[in-house]
């Protein structure tokens with residue numbers, strides 16, 4: 140089904156400082172329609188600030204965030220172009236989901252029938268006439284999605300939609316996001332936990348401390364990992380790999396190179412006339428690759444005493 144074509148989202152050198160705090164620093168990436176893009180980073184990385192700039196809620200210090208070239212405030216029909224999930228806490232506990240949505244639809248001149256359609260879409264049909272105060276967190280998240288969809292927008296921008304969901308809720312969200320992307324919509328979803336979105340997303344943009352550290356497929360995140368390599372003349376090998384753009388550190392008598400594929404490591408050694416005695420790409424799990432990028436150590440014991448490099452960051 141390709142009934143709805145979302146626009147692309149473009150972030151160009153977007154930067155936001157709050158006084159001395161640089162929340163987002165020179166961030167550039169594009170989000171395409173038809174796929175789910177994960178926007179990942181640890182707490183405080185700058186995800187919410189970036190999304191708020193996109194939605195015109197925070198003014199960038201510099202740079203732009205646009206929908207096919209138009210800033211949010213310049214969209215002729217924002218609700219039918221971009222849907223955003225409201226914070227679960229912003230619902231009035233004494234009112235029903237249907238009532239919330241009807242008020243919202245009326246205010247935006249959206250036909251009343253659309254309320255039933257979105258309640259069905261998010262699976263809240265049977266609970267639509269209950270007070271929101273009695274809703275579980277998962278039901279509130281679904282209500283947030285119903286709001287996002289009310290104007291039938293081509294773009295969905297969702298801040299941490301899986302936050303606090305149980306595994307069943309996460310599984311449901313995965314199917315929901317994938318279905319919206321399969322309809323041709325642009326889906327951008329933020330999370331601080333890779334594991335919560337890894338089966339929902341096609342592409343990821345990873346930021347930490349306001350800066351992008353990875354943009355691409357999940358497979359690329361996993362494979363762009365580490366290569367164990369060795370030669371008789373280890374110092375010459377290290378120099379050749381560093382010159383080719385790798386980061387290199389010794390480990391158990393061999394070198395561990397990051398930033399190059401095994402093929403690139405082999406080619407760099409060959410070009411320098413170095414005969415290798417070992418060339419082994421190392422399998423790194425997704426979570427470990429993610430944590431490696433965002434600066435956390437997957438081994439909790441290793442976090443107790445920060446290393447010199449961590450302190451220097």
Ligand SMILES: Nc1ncnc2c1ncn2[C@@H]1O[C@H](COP(=O)(O)OP(=O)(O)OP(=O)(O)O)[C@@H](O)[C@H]1O
Pocket residue numbers: 157160161162180181182183184185186187188189331
């Ligand atoms: N209004 C503000 N005033 C001052 N500092 C702010 C403001 N909003 C965000 N920050 C700071 O900017 C940085 C990025 O925050 P942001 O909320 O964008 O991160 P995040 O990636 O969304 O984190 P989380 O996953 O915890 O929501 C943090 O250091 C935060 O303290």
